[in-house]
Amino acid sequence: MSIIVQKYGGSSVADPEKIKKIAQLISNVKKEGHDVAVVVSAMGKTTDSLIELAKQVSSGPPKREMDMLLSTGERITMSLLCMALNNLGIDSVSLTGSQAGIITNDRHNDARVIEIRPFRVLDELEKGKVVVVGGFQGVSYRRDITTLGRGGSDTTAVALAAGLNAERCEIYSDVDGVYSADPSIIKDAKHLPEISYEQMQEMSEAGAKVLNAQAVQFAKEAQIAIYARSTFQQGRETIVRKFPSGLSKGVKAVVYENDISKIEYFNNDDEKSISLLRFLEQRQIPIKEFNYSKVENGNKISFLVSEKNIYNVEKIESELTAEFGNCLKIEHGFGTVSLIGDGINKDNTILLETLSILQKEKVKIHGVATTSFRISFLLEKALVKNTVLLYHNRWIEEKV
Amino acid sequence: MKIIVQKYGGSSVADAEKIKAVAVKISKKLKEKAKLVVVVSAMGKTTDNLIKLAKEVSNKSVPRELDMLLTTGEQVSASLLAMALNDIGIKSKSLNAFQAEIMTTGDYMQARIKNLKAKRIKDLLKENDALIVTGFQGITEDGEITTLGRGGSDTSAVALAVALNAKCEIYSDVAGIYTTDPRLHPAAKKLKYITYDEMLEMSSLGAKVLHSRSVEIAKKFGITIYCGSTFSDEEGSYVMKNNIEQPIVSGLSVMDHQTQVTLSNLPMDNNLVQQIFEKVAREGLNVDMISVISNSGLNISFTIVEEKKSHVAKALTLILKDMKGFNIHYNSGYSKISIVGIGMKSSSGVASKFFKALEKVPLSLVTTSEIKISCLVEEKFKEKAVKALVTAFDL
Numbered sequence: 001m002s003i004i005v006q007k008y009g010g011s012s013v014a015d016p017e018k019i020k021k022i023a024q025l026i027s028n029v030k031k032e033g034h035d036v037a038v039v040v041s042a043m044g045k046t047t048d049s050l051i052e053l054a055k056q057v058s059s060g061p062p063k064r065e066m067d068m069l070l071s072t073g074e075r076i077t078m079s080l081l082c083m084a085l086n087n088l089g090i091d092s093v094s095l096t097g098s099q100a101g102i103i104t105n106d107r108h109n110d111a112r113v114i115e116i117r118p119f120r121v122l123d124e125l126e127k128g129k130v131v132v133v134g135g136f137q138g139v140s141y142r143r144d145i146t147t148l149g150r151g152g153s154d155t156t157a158v159a160l161a162a163g164l165n166a167e168r169c170e171i172y173s174d175v176d177g178v179y180s181a182d183p184s185i186i187k188d189a190k191h192l193p194e195i196s197y198e199q200m201q202e203m204s205e206a207g208a209k210v211l212n213a214q215a216v217q218f219a220k221e222a223q224i225a226i227y228a229r230s231t232f233q234q235g236r237e238t239i240v241r242k243f244p245s246g247l248s249k250g251v252k253a254v255v256y257e258n259d260i261s262k263i264e265y266f267n268n269d270d271e272k273s274i275s276l277l278r279f280l281e282q283r284q285i286p287i288k289e290f291n292y293s294k295v296e297n298g299n300k301i302s303f304l305v306s307e308k309n310i311y312n313v314e315k316i317e318s319e320l321t322a323e324f325g326n327c328l329k330i331e332h333g334f335g336t337v338s339l340i341g342d343g344i345n346k347d348n349t350i351l352l353e354t355l356s357i358l359q360k361e362k363v364k365i366h367g368v369a370t371t372s373f374r375i376s377f378l379l380e381k382a383l384v385k386n387t388v389l390l391y392h393n394r395w396i397e398e399k400v
Numbered sequence: 401m402k403i404i405v406q407k408y409g410g411s412s413v414a415d416a417e418k419i420k421a422v423a424v425k426i427s428k429k430l431k432e433k434a435k436l437v438v439v440v441s442a443m444g445k446t447t448d449n450l451i452k453l454a455k456e457v458s459n460k461s462v463p464r465e466l467d468m469l470l471t472t473g474e475q476v477s478a479s480l481l482a483m484a485l486n487d488i489g490i491k492s493k494s495l496n497a498f499q500a501e502i503m504t505t506g507d508y509m510q511a512r513i514k515n516l517k518a519k520r521i522k523d524l525l526k527e528n529d530a531l532i533v534t535g536f537q538g539i540t541e542d543g544e545i546t547t548l549g550r551g552g553s554d555t556s557a558v559a560l561a562v563a564l565n566a567k568c569e570i571y572s573d574v575a576g577i578y579t580t581d582p583r584l585h586p587a588a589k590k591l592k593y594i595t596y597d598e599m600l601e602m603s604s605l606g607a608k609v610l611h612s613r614s615v616e617i618a619k620k621f622g623i624t625i626y627c628g629s630t631f632s633d634e635e636g637s638y639v640m641k642n643n644i645e646q647p648i649v650s651g652l653s654v655m656d657h658q659t660q661v662t663l664s665n666l667p668m669d670n671n672l673v674q675q676i677f678e679k680v681a682r683e684g685l686n687v688d689m690i691s692v693i694s695n696s697g698l699n700i701s702f703t704i705v706e707e708k709k710s711h712v713a714k715a716l717t718l719i720l721k722d723m724k725g726f727n728i729h730y731n732s733g734y735s736k737i738s739i740v741g742i743g744m745k746s747s748s749g750v751a752s753k754f755f756k757a758l759e760k761v762p763l764s765l766v767t768t769s770e771i772k773i774s775c776l777v778e779e780k781f782k783e784k785a786v787k788a789l790v791t792a793f794d795l
Contacts, residue, residue: 016456023457050476056416057423058483065486068479068494072472076450079469080457086465087458094468098498099543120543143499 003166004029007039007157009173012231013077014044023084026130030090035125037164039135039157040081042073051311060315063108067147074134081132092130095120097137102156104138104146107284110309111138111146113155116163133160149309151212158215162222169226176230177238178210180396181254185385190396191236196243199252199340202373206338207257251395252341256384259307260334266327268298276324283316289369334366335384338376339391345370357390403566407439407535407557411573412630413477414444423484426530436530437521437564439557440481442473463508467547474534482532493524494532497539504538504546511538511546518563551611558614562621575629576637577609579795580652585786591650593643598650601740601772648743648750649793657706658734660764660776665726666698675719683715689767689776701765703776706732735782738774739789745770757792761785
């Protein structure tokens with residue numbers, strides 16, 4: 001029997017009517033003879049309202065409690081979906097992340113899945129039931145509830161597909177796949193029918209919201225193809241899978257991320273740099289684009305922090321300032337724009353031209369980082385969208 | 401380590417401001433050099449809203465999934481309260497039923513607590529000042545999530561108090577237990593003490609202060625329950641084994657929407673009586689105020705809640721389908737009024753005082769137990785009857 005894992009995002013389950021429609025879609029797949037495991041997100045804006053509630057009671061909510069709170073959103077959806085399935089005569093059972101065996105580390109708010117123990121899911125599938133799993137959540141070895149960060153339901157779906165040795169993993173949302181840029185700001189963004197794991201992973205890490213980066217990583221490791229589709233509009237899809245390198249040279253997509261903070265720390269003792277990093281690690285703050293350099297009279301380290309999974313920014317900032325004083329510089333209000341493509345840095349031509357485009361437009365560059373699949377620029381937040389447009393015109397639409 | 405178990409009801413945690421106020425109340429209690437285990441209900445109308453959502457996706461009831469759905473309500477309020485406490489510098493963690501190890505039977509929507517060792521709670525109390533536990537819910541040995549029925553948070557609190565050998569305090573928007581419902585009779589007096597048995601009668605008669613099951617557990621293990629107001633310092637009421645003040649009648653309670661079922665002129669057959677009640681019980685229907693009289697024929701009368709009328713009628717029609725010559729009547733629009741008091745056991749004259757007080761009220765049915773007298777009156781006489789009894793028994 002072939003197992004299909006499906007994931008439905010928040011906008012696909014936003015109200016009871018949509019939940020009933022999805023129940024119908026699932027029942028059709030089930031009747032085709034597949035075993036179906038479904039992963040759901042919280043309904044519409046539920047997570048945002050819960051975060052709002054937390055802010056009302058606390059200036060710096062503990063991460064563990066945030067996870068207790070936010071994980072209820074998916075539980076509401078999954079139980080409602082099972083009720084709707086039951087109404088259609090489809091036998092089903094809802095399972096929390098913990099009941100489904102999604103074991104994570106203890107990095108609250110941004111936990112990593114370390115193991116899938118899908119015994120219960122397999123048992124229930126064997127009984128002929130549709131299994132509905134709450135996305136975005138897991139349980140740590142301390143038996144605390146954890147969440148996987150925004151978009152974490154994708155990770156649940158792919159990890160589950162890997163654990164169940166599923167035939168495929170279908171990710172449904174209100175967009176019919178992956179585009180060369182965010183279609184909500186670039187009207188002529190190109191739909192990508194296929195994309196490699198590596199490129200998708202870079203896109204997700206650079207801020208693309210279509211798929212979660214860890215989800216792509218899991219898919220790559222388990223060699224499971226991801227089908228990104230639109231829930232209510234059939235037609236196009238994007239398949240994320242192993243893609244023979246060499247077929248797709250050049251810039252494939254332009255992605256951006258907002259709400260980035262830049263942190264710089266000057267000191268004359270490496271021990272101090274290490275204690276800053278340790279401080280952030282203890283508070284489970286993920287950093288990226290870390291840079292170390294010798295400067296006059298000492299060292300400088302700098303890195304970026306994405307604020308999207310941090311619910312107590314102000315509190316952490318005041319603790320940081322108290323601990324590391326005035327040698328620490330925290331600047332908010334940045335964004336990144338990244339070009340993604342296989343072998344994008346094989347020579348310097350793309351880097352050179354992108355830099356000169358920004359220079360011509362008098363856009364101030366606050367940082368540049370490159371990997372073999374990506375070139376990223378750190379800019380003021382206000383300039384991000386326009387830069388995406390410029391680059392998309394040049395590299396995707398090739399209007400010079 | 402001194403431990404106090406507190407429970408805060410839905411109206412006490414209805415919004416962010418109230419949750420913060422409860423956090424402050426807890427912080428004051430901590431000054432008594434005790435550790436706190438706090439049981440919370442879902443915020444305000446959350447449970448009702450979730451039930452409404454469930455009805456929108458399905459017209460069938462799926463008990464397991466309903467429990468999965470409803471238990472999110474307490475997890476939200478528990479985590480928010482833990483956040484509010486940490487925000488004012490109190491080390492606190494929220495625990496759901498799985499983490500607090502509240503083991504129950506697998507009867508969804510009406511599970512019973514089987515086992516509560518609270519080992520994890522004891523461990524966590526070493527490093528926390530207050531632990532917030534989700535009320536109303538439990539977990540089976542197979543890891544399935546269950547609920548204890550409406551009002552089950554009281555039961556969670558009392559069971560935790562038993563396991564932790566702690567005092568138990570139940571807070572709500574009412575300052576304690578009153579001789580009768582203050583909304584119905586504003587002059588009702590607050591009781592300082594009430595015995596378990598009286599409280600059980602009152603709870604089962606519709607007084608919504610405490611969940612019956614919680615009182616049963618408190619009685620079994622001799623736990624005193626303090627019922628007080630969340631947001632005032634007014635002294636509340638104690639539910640305990642003996643009532644030091646020993647009034648004859650402690651309280652009066654009213655249950656509306658009663659239907660009287662009367663079967664008359666049935667053949668004299670005890671077997672038939674047994675069959676009728678067995679069938680009704682098997683349908684999960686509660687009957688009350690039973691009277692069976694036989695003279696020329698057999699006459700049976702009992703009360704049910706109005707909303708179960710068609711259900712009961714169906715069951716009775718089935719049993720009596722081969723019989724002829726009897727009559728069956730369903731009369732709705734009744735209220736059941738009861739007076740309860742542990743002192744009735746040892747006092748005479750309560751019944752005569754009761755009938756004297758109600759001489760101007762037509763009574764449709766009267767039943768008594770050791771500590772209770774109940775009467776059935778038409779709803780239009782309810783107010784008059786309550787007034788008369790409150791005056792006669794000084795409630």
